[in-house]
Amino acid sequence: MDQVQLKVLQDWFNGYVRGYYSDDPELQAGVRLKEEHTLRVCRQIVRIGRSLQLTAEDLHLAEAVALFHDLGRFEQYTQYRTFNDRRSEDHALLGLRELERAGALRDLPEPEQGLIRTAVAHHNARDLPGTLQGRELLFSRLIRDADKLDILDMTVEFLTNPRETLRPVLGPDLPDTGEYAPVLVENLLQQKKCSYDDVKTLNDRKLLLLSWLYDLNFPYALAEAAGKGYIRKIIETLPDTEIIRSVACCLQQYLKDRVPPGEYQP
Template sequence: MIDFQKARQAFQRYVSQYDANIPSIRMKIIHTYEVMKCSDYLCEQLGLNQEDKDLASLIALLHDIGRFEQWMKYESFADYKTVDHALFSSHLLFDDGLIREFIDDSQYDQIIKVAIEQHNKYQIDQGFDERTLLFIHLIRDADKLDNFRVKDEEDIETTLYVSLTQVNQETISPAIYDQFYHQKLIYGPTRQTHLDMWLSYIAFIFDLHFSVSLKYIREHDWVNRSFDRLNPQDEKTHQQYEILRQKAIDYIH
C-alpha cells in the first residue's frame, strides 16, 4: 500500500535541507513535481489502475533524489564529471535506507530501485519482466517529457552553463548532426559543443516509448519551441539546424 501523502511530506522534509534560492536546486525541486504530472498524464492515457498510478508517481517523486546532494558536492549535474545521478539516487534510497522515509511497504522496492537506476541510461539493460519494464518506460518517458518544459522555462545559462550568445556562435559536430538526422537518440560522449548538447535534449523524442508521449510533444509544440530558443549565427550551421528541426517534426507526426 502506498501512502502518497506520507511520501510527499517526506520529500518536502528532505529537500528542506537544501537552499531553494539556488537556481539549480529550485529547478530540480520543480522538475520532480512536474515529472510526477507527466507520469500521471501517461498513466491516465494508458488507462492504468490506481495502484500502478501511485507506484509510477512514487518513482517519479524519487527518481532524482540524488540530484540535490550531487549539486552540493560538485556544483554540477554533469554525470560524466561527477557521479551517475540515477545510481547515486538508488544508493541513497536503498543502501542508506532512505526509502523507508517515503514508504513503509517493501513489496515495491525492487521495481522502484530498478526503474530509478534505468531512467537515465542510453539503453535499458536486458532481462526485465513486462511489469518492471512498464515502470522503467513510464519514468524514462515522463522524465524526458518534462525536460522540454525545463529547457523552455529556464535560462540558457542555467541549463547549458554558458550564455545564449556563446551557444548561438557554436557549430554542430558532424557526429551529432548524423545521429539527429537519422532520428536517433544522441550518445552523450559524442557531444562536443553546447549546441550539440541542446540538440541532444531535443533528440529525446527519438527514445520515447509510448505513442501518447509523442502526442504530448505535439500538443505542446515542444519541438518548435525548443528549436526556437536558439538561433545559430553561422549560415551553414543555421541551415543544418533547420534541417534537423524538420527531421524532428517529421518524426513526431
C-alpha cells in the same frame, strides 16, 4: 501502492529536500530547480499513466518513482556544485544510495521496492537494458518519458525566456560558439539517439535533446511533444542551414507518423 503509503513517501521527500535548503543563493537555486522539476514530473507521470488506464494503485507507484527519480541531485549539487554526472557521479546511483541509507522504502512490499529501485536506476541511462520486461520495463519507460518531457519544457522556457536559474538545464559550461557536431546531425537524420560523448557546444546539447524525441515510448508523450512545438522552438535557436532544416523535417515527420490526426501541431 495506496494513497496513504504515497503520502508517507511524499512527506519523507519534502523533509529530505528541506534539509538541503540553504542561505547560499546559488545552492538554494539548484535545490529548488530540482525540487520543482520533481513535482512536475510527478504530475506528468500520472498523466501518462492515466492515458494508459493504469489502476489507481499503479498510478501511486508511478508517482513514487517520479518522486525519487532525481533524489541524488540534491546531494550531488550540494557536494559538487554541478548537475553534470561526468564531473561528479551518477545521480541515479547516488539517489539509490540515499534511499538505502535513509530506509525510505522499508515499509513497502518488496516487489514495489524493487520496481522503484529499478526505474530510478535506469531513468537516466542512454538505453534500457534488454533484460527489462513486464512491470519493470513499464515503470522505467514511464519515468523516462515524464522526465524527458519536463526537461524539454524547461529547455524551451530557457531558450525563449532566459533565466539564470534554468541555465543548468542546457549546461552552463558549454560554449555558445554557434557550431555543432556533424555526427549529431547524422544521428538525428537517421532517427538515432545522440550521445553525450559528442556534446561539446551549446548547440550540440540542443541537438541531443531533440534526439530524445526518438526515445519517447507512449502515445501521450509523443502527442505532448508535438503539441508543445518542441522541435520548432529549439530549431529556431540553431543556425538556419539546409542541414538543420532537414533535421527539423525529419523530426516533424517522425512525430506526425506516430501522433493521431488532430493531435499533431508542429
